[in-house]
Amino acid sequence: MRNAQVALLDPLGQKIATVASDDEGRFRMRSVAPGVYQLGAAAPALRSPSHRLSVRDGLPIEIELRLSPQLSESVGVATEGNNSGGSSGTTLAGEAVRRAATPLRGGALRAAVAATPGWTSEDNGLIHYRGVDDGLLFVLDGIPVYERLDAQFGVGFDPVNVRSVRVLSGYVPPQFGLRSGGVIEVRSEAGSIDSWSGILETGVGGHRGQALSGLLQGPTGRNASLTLSLGGERSRRFLDPVSLDNLHNQGSTGGGQAEFIWAPGPSVVSLRAGHARSSFDVPHDEEQEAAGQDQRQKLDQTFGTLNWQRSWSSAVVSQLALFGRFTNGRLLGSASDTPLFSQADREQDRLGLLAALAYERGRHRLKGGFEASRLRLHESFGFFVTDPDAGEGAGLSENVLEHHANDPFDFEGSVRRPIYSFYVQDSWRPADRLTVDLGLRYDRSHLLLRESQWSPRLGVSYRFGQATFRASLNRFFQPPQTEFLLLSSSPDAQELSPFADELGAGGAEIRAERQTAIEAGCELWLGAALRADITVWQRRIQNQGDPNVFLGTTIIFPNSVDRGRAKGLDVRVELPRRAGLSGFLTYTLSKIDQFGPINGGLFLEEEIIEIGPGTKFTPDHDQRHALSGQLSYENERRGLWVAVGGRYRSGTPLEVSEEGLVKLVERPGADLVDLEQQRVKPYAVFDVQAGQRLIRRKRFELSARASVLNLSDARYAFNFGNPFSGTHFGAPRGARLDLRLALR
Template sequence: MWKVFLIAIIAASLMFAGPAWGQASTGVLVLSITDSAGLGLKSTVEVVSEANQYKQEFATDAGGNLFIHDLHFGVYQILAKGTGFSSASATLNIRSEIPVRYRIELKIAPVSASVTVDIENTLLDPYRPSSVMQIGREQIRDRVASLPGRSVQDLVNTQPGWLYEGNAVLHPRGSEYQTQFVVDGIPLTDNRSPSFGPEIDANDLESINIYTAGIPAEYGRKMGGVVELNTQRNALAGLHGQLILSGGSYQTAESFGQVQDVWGKNALTVTASGSMTNHYLNPVVPENYTNHGATGDFSLRYAREVAQSDHFALSVRHELSQFEIPNELVQQQAGQLQRGDNSETMVAVDYQHLLSVNVLGNLDGMVRSKENGLSSNPLSTPILAFQDNHFREGYVKGAISVHRERQEWKAGFETDNTFLHENFHYDITDPSQFDEDTPGKLDFVQSRPDLEQAAFVEDLIRLGNWTVSAGLRWDHYQLLLNEHAFSPRWSVAYYLLAPKVVLHFSYDRIFQTPSNENILISSSSAISQLSANVLHLPVKPSRGNYYEGGMEKAFGDRLRFDANVFRRDFRNYADDDQLLNTGVSYPISFDKAVLYGLEGKLELVHVGKLSGFASYSYIVGNVWFPVTGGLFLGDDVDQVLSGVGHFPDSQDQRNTIRTRFEYKVSSHLSVASGLSSGSGLPFEYGGTEAEALAQYGPEVVDRLNFERGRVKPSLAVNASLMLVVYHSERADIRFQADGENLNNRLNVIDFGGLFSGNAIGPGRSAYFRLNASF
């Protein structure tokens, strides 16, 4: 059925007169470079926005024309250069999805001529109505090395307000399981951590845009945080490519290759990557038992400028991963071996048509197939677990954008139909680890469609120094429940010119659908056989309110400070329950939750030879019983039933500090260093300290404070050396060496409890990366 749906999407897109390859807050810049007589000039164009961490150089065609897609809203400095002509610069504001057309005239150069580019106006965006975190191309290229399967998650985790749980599960501002990744305008709302599915490699990205407040009404369903991923594009004509080889500790090896050909109005890009490591997931004990993993990825993208008013893009991507589940001490001694595997195939079509000078139409479509598996050998203990889940998804979105003087209107719809199939069963091999009433085996097979629709309208208004964004979204969710909701959202900002300060406040009403991983078994009455005392009801969507107030200030043209305070109130707060340490989790919901905190980031933009950032986050979270959903076995059943009142959210880490600074020793050599430190997450262990010693060992127990119920503070220091081996207009070769956790502290991320698994961070390690592009 999903193949038929794919053909229908492609056919529909070709019938319309136009598609887009962009996110909710991106625009297109159409430049024309001419001489004084108005004739087009072949030129090079540099585009810079320090606020958006954007810096790229392009080449126009022979007629002096240049199309630049997916520019995040903001202020940009444009510098045009032509042989025999004086350079010219301009400052442009990209604030609409309607293409901005601009002409730059170059004059014949005198004997001696120069132009000074002032980027001061691009450090602060005075028209941004809420806080947005952005990661640019240079930051992606020079990032600290990541273990396979988590390069994007590691980049996002560098931002204030974001935390890791075990196995790179991201938690924005304490929210669990509610991060969505938007890949070139297509939202992916399933869990993208390594144990749930392969990732899109960070090497394939041009930029990352991150929302935790002031979220456009265009986005819904998973609202903890929205991460927009913009894949690489090289606008230079001709054949271009990139090859990245890396490797290091834990027998880690990775490769990434990209080839792109741009001819006329066409661009074809092919990428492929592969990796392997002996540290794929976070182990549960320092010995890092049974933790080998391998990944693979292939993608093909074709884009065409059909005309000045039309843009078409088609992408195909296939990803897979195979890995082992790390053992505890007892499981390793017993000879346990559990394996997981994931695969995903996705086809997306995007079409954009300029209906008039001020009206733009978009049509996006996607079909996707994804599979998740788990198997256990006969020696597994205390349970043999098997899983064979898959889903087929079809997604369509249409939108109209209208520019009208000071306003940017956008309205649209989306429909997402996912056909779920779950196949899970277990056999208990050590009954002493469970209550005597716990059945020795369970077999569960069920299929069901998840049907979701939405409509939205939003408006961005500029009134002098004021900027207002207002939107309304309607969602309908039909799986085991049939619910709908209206979600108003608005944000407002005021720009104080003299002190260079932007003040902003936002409110988001959210309607979050439950995670679809194991949602059928988690909400099924069939598992009531596990305990007659546990009531399993369908897991309901979360509803809540987000509030944020903050400011951005520029100090001169090289230093920026951002600070926010926030509060989140939920009913039916989404979380997950992990089945022992199998890597299998089940969606649950608490009655309510309250999360609040503050965050700040100080960023240096090339102050002399120094650049970098320092950030701080403070998060407090509490959740209230009772619990709905999940698959609880053994003593966990009693803990769930006896739970009353409230307790700290599993991501209630009060203090988090992250820094990274780079010093440019010369034009070819740079050194960098930073650290990551956290005050420790809460835990609630069902056993005694002596039982923990036998299960996890003294090194782990030494990193726990049983009196406070907190993991002890973590600290990891890193350092990098970056060398430009060769650089010319046609080729660039770079080498980077990274040392991580140089202090070699045993950092416990999570400790096994009722609602979280056990996870140990990597020890001291070293990685090397060679990046060649042409």
């Protein structure tokens, strides 16, 4: 049928993209990221059933949608032969990201991911996955991003330019590595080759928060399109503060990018380039405020990719890409810094090449590829104690107190190092209901030590009626965090480490993290209206990365723990949209243990718990219980939607010595800590949002969204006095008002 509207939806029914069928009733959707979707079509008085669709490896999928008269909403049905192997995860529409309840738009993607199974959240938008403190791999339109993108180290994704997100778990295809503790695939908005369109979004909120973003996209010639985006925001509560009074916490971020896509026939060539920057105060406490401390941090980030994908046939797809990211970050000290003055400058440049080939034959789907990159690191860092009495009161060690203005701690280093990988995979369907994924990856890193690993991956899934059972086994290899790696692995830092001993049992160079991850789970459809997913998992880790914060600043230094283990249970229940209602509930139970000694990092405090070889301790990201949920109603015809959501966290450990515990009682905010359990007290936060279409015309549409965050005005802390993560307090009740203008 001509002009039928075909819609691609996420599993909860949120729209991702729509296209119209041609004169012969055919339709085509490009740039669909791997993930699980619903696909359906509608025309006046006609509607097709909703098909559940799994997209993998970029190979084309043909599907037939039959329209028939229907008066009620269609029901999601499983599509035969679309098992997703041992992989599990969650697919989110870009609109779900934009509606994430967060005071700053830059944290929307991380907030949305933190509500999916296996993830927990901490201060400043940091998220952890299944016992892994670091190691998140963002993949933007098929290109991996290995650099940290949290607020302290980078600029995240602007929600206006996010089309869909796939949060991957279970079996992780071997094409993903080096930072594969958790994989987050982001698909950006792709320009239309039919007509020009645009989006303008603006918002205001508490603490003088202001945001403005714009997107413009459309055709630039035959089979070509251009997408331009620009945005920024600022706030007087830019980060989660270290003081209840939110002292010295103003910041801003902004950036833009352009993407040109040329799609002649079976090829798609894309060129993307962009720049982003942030500038913000380093939050401080009451004593530093009285002294006039004025530390600031600035960051510049430039990136570019050239990507060529080609479908040689319906069974063969190739990819070849060049990519680069260039980062410069600076910590600027001030004359009134107390108890010590510090400054830092780091440069990080990465140039890379990747290639992949996917081939489908019969019941086998083969894929192989390689990746090579060269990384340049340059770091300079220095500090000296400005007030010995205040430094002693802050718990600085004797070795640190020896560095004064005439004898500062001073470090500078620079390296250029290669990293390369290759992989092969076979996704095999020996039977219609059974899928077996077999993969092997090899990584070799010279960062900073020469290390390598063969990493096998195995995933199995079997569909029985309305249930799909799955299991997976993954080996991961992860070089250490590159930000401030040179300093953290240096003899200069080892001299200050409280974990170093004469036998070299701690404080040494940081080695690559090696993980073994096991998962078993079941996806179950309860009728057609409810989906449940239950997973049990376990991880064993050597040289586990667990960065530490530098004395209350926003600088974080990488370090590693000799070994760790984590286990847990993930449960997610989804209510796909029906009669306008949709919702989800996610629960994660986890237990994390680590064993010393600790290598790397830059530790200044004296009163840190003793962690020697074999010492068992609970890390700062051990969040035993994490619960997130949302219930929403949407009336598409009236342009109205309402959502009520919330999250519960059971609290992180303190990780301080007995003497340090006594001093914590005197700090502001100590009432938010259970000193007997030595954990931050549990907290629950609830948010309410509502949106309404105000004007709809042929060429434009105007809508508004109002949000009340932390509705009950709960007081809570993310962490408190922790030598690895410091002290950070959550935001009080706040409100936001956002406007969105869509031009067609």
